[in-house]
Amino acid sequence: MVRKSSSLIFLIEYELEGFEIRLNKRPPKIKIVNKTAGSVSFTPSIPQTCLIQEKVRLTLKEYKILNADVYCDCDVSVQDLIGAIDQSCKYIPCIYVVNKIDQMNKEDVDRLKTEPYFACIYAMTEEGIVALRKQNWKQLNLIRAYTKVPEEFPNFKDVIVIPAKKATVENICFKIYKQLLKRNINWTTSMSCKILKEGSDTVFCGYNFQHFNLLNN
16 A cells, blocks of 8 residues: 555656646756856756756757856756746645555554655544644744734734745735735844834744834725
């Protein structure tokens, strides 16, 4: 059963990559700098198993890029290079949830629990649900934001959950009210007793206290 599941997962990942969806992968560290002359140069910082200078040149030529410097800090494939050129690949976190573990051998369950991106549950008894919830939180890299009325304590029962990479002041304000904020005052634990007035692109991070004034019509 475990072997069959592994082969199905490999097939799903392979099919999704054909639609430019990458599961549990990060964008490769590839930088392409266009230039006016000098052909294509490929400068990897580590040895490559797939790409060579000629492959890079021919791949860029298909996208009508004849002069460019290509830098990479990891071992990449041709598909990685294509994704860096057209910026069309989507990198999505994923967790493979295995249900009905009561019908599996204990050895198989223990083996799956050691695999990355796997969660073993039994929905009827809610076994493994708490661990799955924690894994979801970690995998999606979420943070909590709380609101407060002026001169009152924060409302810790009303939480705003947002991905850390999108946790700007503006995005959090739009979760509350669909108007641009007027002013943002930031009390941060990373600076001793400092109060800063910042813009809407300020990144919100844990253990910081934000005070927003929204525009009123």
